[in-house]
Amino acid sequence: MVNKFVCCLLLLIAATSTNAASTTTNSSAHSYLVSILGEYGYPICAGVLVKKNIVVTAASCLKFYNPDKLVVVVKNGTQIIQIAAYTFNRNFDFFTMESDVAVIKLAESVDAQYITLASKQRPTGASGVLIGWYSSNYAVEVDETIISAEDCVSGKYNFKNGDLFDTMLCGLAQPGACGFLPGSPLLSHNHLVGLASWGNGCGNKGFPAVYTDIASFISWIKSTEKSL
Incomplete structure (x- = not known):
């Protein structure tokens, strides 16, 4: 429990960062x-x-x-x-x-x-795009893949049984996703499927992020x- 709270605080104060795995675009497109x-x-x-x-x-x-x-x-x-x-x-x-x-x-x-709200939870393996801020004029796009809760807490990552609820999604990014602000939208097929909520380590080390499941x-x- 304490680790999860600390991870959330780290997300709150982290500056959005990017590298070659991210795509930076003018925010007018978003x-x-x-x-x-x-x-x-x-x-x-x-x-x-x-x-x-x-x-x-x-x-x-x-x-x-x-x-x-x-x-x-x-x-x-x-x-x-x-x-x-x-x-x-x-x-x-x-x-x-x-x-x-x-x-x-x-x-x-x-x-x-x-953006339209997703009414159904996206299936395991579905692709999505996490959108966040790089600066006031540029948005960052990072490709995400939704993984199952079972996989998320299987021991491959820094999560364990009891960490995830049915109202959460796990998204595994291409290396480079790190420092996205809470509330950053996860989109799939132009629908809002998730909100960046918390995590335990950065995507550039192969850790998934946990999202609020909008459909729930x-x-x-x-x-x-x-x-x-």
Whole structure:
């Protein structure tokens, strides 16, 4: 339990890094990707627009910081928007990282791309792309492969039985994935399938990352965005 909490904190403070295994693109191609800034102006989390004024991100972004002092940066860093309302899943547990999902309502709408929520869990072996920030003007794409929970805790990696819940996904990246902010979106077939939640070691050493499984929370997300 303690290791998982520490790994989450490391994700929160890590700077996004890249190498040859990552693809850097202009973030205008990923205008759904947002950055959440803390009170001192530093990015603490990423998030994804799912409607013109709704952002889905990790619960840890709101639990470990004062949400009233956070702002959301969109459109290549050219627009800073205040948060009008927010909530995170009441079952979120910062020791197990279970239910690491939150919804933010923006104070104004954004003219940008929006991502559709995945309604079904992607099967083992499915490919995906993790999108994160390299800088305010560039996004990073890293290819991921979804692996089974059994494989994830089989002993090949730094995970053990009890670490993973049914509401989590394990994604194995090409070497080079490291330092992605919590809330960074995992996409598959242009659908949001996961949110970067926690990990135990960097992808460049062959360790998977653990994601919040969006399909497990789609009903909660949809009902929450209507109530905010």
